[in-house]
Amino acid sequence: MTSFAWALGTIGVDIFFVISGFIMVHICWDDFAMPGAAQKFMRRRIVRIVPLYWVATIAALVFHRASDKAPEGWAELLQSLLFIPYYNENGGWHPILSQGWTLNYEMMFYAIFAGALTFPRKFALPGIAVVLGIFTSVGLVLPTGILKYLSSPIVLWFVVGVAIAALWRSAGFVEPKGLARSVKFLEPFGDASYSSYLVHGFALTMLLRVWEAPSAWFVPVGMVVAAGAGLGVHIMIERPMLQAMTRRKPLIISSGAQDVGL
Numbered sequence: 001m002t003s004f005a006w007a008l009g010t011i012g013v014d015i016f017f018v019i020s021g022f023i024m025v026h027i028c029w030d031d032f033a034m035p036g037a038a039q040k041f042m043r044r045r046i047v048r049i050v051p052l053y054w055v056a057t058i059a060a061l062v063f064h065r066a067s068d069k070a071p072e073g074w075a076e077l078l079q080s081l082l083f084i085p086y087y088n089e090n091g092g093w094h095p096i097l098s099q100g101w102t103l104n105y106e107m108m109f110y111a112i113f114a115g116a117l118t119f120p121r122k123f124a125l126p127g128i129a130v131v132l133g134i135f136t137s138v139g140l141v142l143p144t145g146i147l148k149y150l151s152s153p154i155v156l157w158f159v160v161g162v163a164i165a166a167l168w169r170s171a172g173f174v175e176p177k178g179l180a181r182s183v184k185f186l187e188p189f190g191d192a193s194y195s196s197y198l199v200h201g202f203a204l205t206m207l208l209r210v211w212e213a214p215s216a217w218f219v220p221v222g223m224v225v226a227a228g229a230g231l232g233v234h235i236m237i238e239r240p241m242l243q244a245m246t247r248r249k250p251l252i253i254s255s256g257a258q259d260v261g262l
Contacts, residue, residue, distance in 0.1 A: 003103060014154070017109075020109065021165065022164050030116055032120055037117045054081055055237065059093065076095075083100075099201055137200065139151020190261075192233070196226055196230025200229070203230075204226060210250065
């Protein structure tokens, strides 16, 4: 069961990167080569991603210290907060909040995408693929280090998402009319997806402390607990924080949305 859960997690990261590539192209389809588009994009991404990640990272550091297993110091905290990968002797290339390793790749992709927004779309989208393709190829011969780590082939899943979005928009596909209404009840959990991602480790760790014996039930129960914890954090912390920073109701995913819950 543990191996199955890890396999699901690995596949989930790949899908997450594909969705990210798709959504970024989809919501910015008409923004390429527009004045200020790159700055606007990065500002919105930073507001959406950074504050809650900083809160979760500091909470993780406090949790580690309370558990007497905190080798991290100020240098590791700074690198974690700035999305700079570093090698942890105990956990590989993981920041203080372990699942934050995916956000290191995500922020790199955002920087590349922001640069692409300064060009016409017909050049920008192939350019993203070329840049990431060359980077991963060069990474094969790089010595161990930050660039070697960031050049992992896993970043090519972003390219897959970009390609799917380009095909989707070029073909004029639209979301089926009844789809959004049929899953309306899941919308709060979709809005809370980022919160759930950041806090699921805390939730599952606490669940393990009260779980008496190994059981196949742990995975479904853990999913419910993690989703509930994420929804709670979204309602009590993330949503008020976004509202305060944007001074409006934050958009998550909708037609023409400019902010997404990723």
